[in-house]
Amino acid sequence: MKTCEQWRVFEFTLNGPKSGNPFTDVKLFATFSHNNYAIRVRGFYDGNGVYKVRYMPESTGTWKVKTESNVPELTEKSEYFECVPATENNHGPVRVSGQTHFSYADGTPYLPFGTTAYAWCFQSPERQEKTLQTLKENKFNKIRMLIFPKSYSYNTAQPKVYPYVGKPKKVSAVFDDTTWMVKPEEIGFDFSRFVPEYFQHLERQIKALDELGVQADLILFHPYDSWGFARMGKKFDQLYLQYVIARFASLKNVWWALANEYDLLAAAGQKPLEAWDFIGQTVQAEDPSNHLTSIHNFYDPPRHKDTTKNWYDHSKPWITHLSIQTDNLFLVPKWLEQYNKPVVVDECRYEGNIEFGWGDNTATGMMDSFYRVVLRGGYATHGETYIDKPNTKRSIWWAHGGVLYGESQKRINYFKQLLEDNDFTYVVPIATEGPHWELAAGSSPDKKHILVYFGENQPEFEIFDFLPDKASYSAELIDTWNMHAEHFTEKIDNQHYFHLSRKNYQALLLTKN
Incomplete structure (x- = not known):
């Protein structure tokens, strides 16, 4: 009998058809059962006639997996496996604890000290290795990162592999209000056909982060898009969510961020505000392991008074914690009281020297934000945006990962160690x-x-x-x-x-x- 460690990935692999469009033509599910518990999990196509169903078992003992499909060679296949106890460094996924804090599934406290490197997985292999090494040398235990590539200032290179079959075409900034979709003649990609190699690479890097004890805060959608991935429409948004959740939800260090700057997607003509409830509900319904889920704002209510109506209702059940962009750090206690959920200030400006106000903070300012957020009961995320000259080719941590040139991370490391040494498993403000x-x-x-x-x-x-x-x-x-x-x-x-x-x-x- 096969074995699987508690909170690790059990993968059931099958061979099936290659013809037609396996991503849409083939439906594959499996029921995982243990004692009186059973859960139905969606499978996915991994290319070359290979189909997989994955699950992260949380209880030790004997499990059975049995498939169902509209394809004869994939249906009514079954297998047993033994889920064995977690080893020493495996504490399981991070969950909300005590309403406004976090801990691992085994009860071990988790105090998130995050950083941001949006597009690090789309860089050269050497730069990706440097990113992992930099994380190893510091005490950051969460990283905000994108699933789709990003097109923005200081980050304009095309990825070597795209998530979909096709090639780039210039897309319109106008979507159809009923479908949320770019005009068909402007689509450069076939949104019904994924490129498995693209997602296999992301998977490897998420696992590499897990080896370092780093949570992967995966951003599902973002507005900095020149390919149409932010304008795929409701039908293909749902297909995409089903695919990435089927692939990644069995990885214990995954968090879902519905969007980076969700409200900017509406302002940019990419997704209407009402799309986010559907997206959040889909994530909640598809994820068999109930990973942490958030949504991140662009408009800051204290700074943009006329946009408060766009502020997302974080009390909705699919939102487990707040992911906030603001430099008004006095609001953390207000949000804790209002929502009774953890508050993570994932963007409180970055240490750097670029021309944007969000990216020219000092090292002392970045450090100061961490102390003020954490001691008020929230959690903070670091970022660095140093360039050596305009249009630099040097890596910028916030976009590309690589190495850190600043000074705040050293002080943030010290702060985290200070808390750990004095039994601050979490902070009571x-x-x-x-x-x-x-x-x-x-x-x-x-x-x-x-x-x-x-x-x-x-x-x-x-x-x-x-x-x-x-x-x-x-x-x-x-x-x-x-x-x-x-x-x-x-x-x-x-x-x-x-x-x-x-x-x-x-x-x-x-x-x-």
């Missing part, structure tokens, strides 16, 4: 409204440690009146930029002032006496 509105503060779940971040604020005299009554703390003074901690001589409570040297980017790590 501490409200600092009133006279301390400018601070960010949070405690470890056991209340033993509290981290208070000052940022650019430089009080010489301070009193932490937000601390619990009758509690006394010893402290370490943290220089977050220079990544240095030293003993703080004064005891701290909520009744007495203490003295600080005036300096940028300080924090106090309090330990309860």
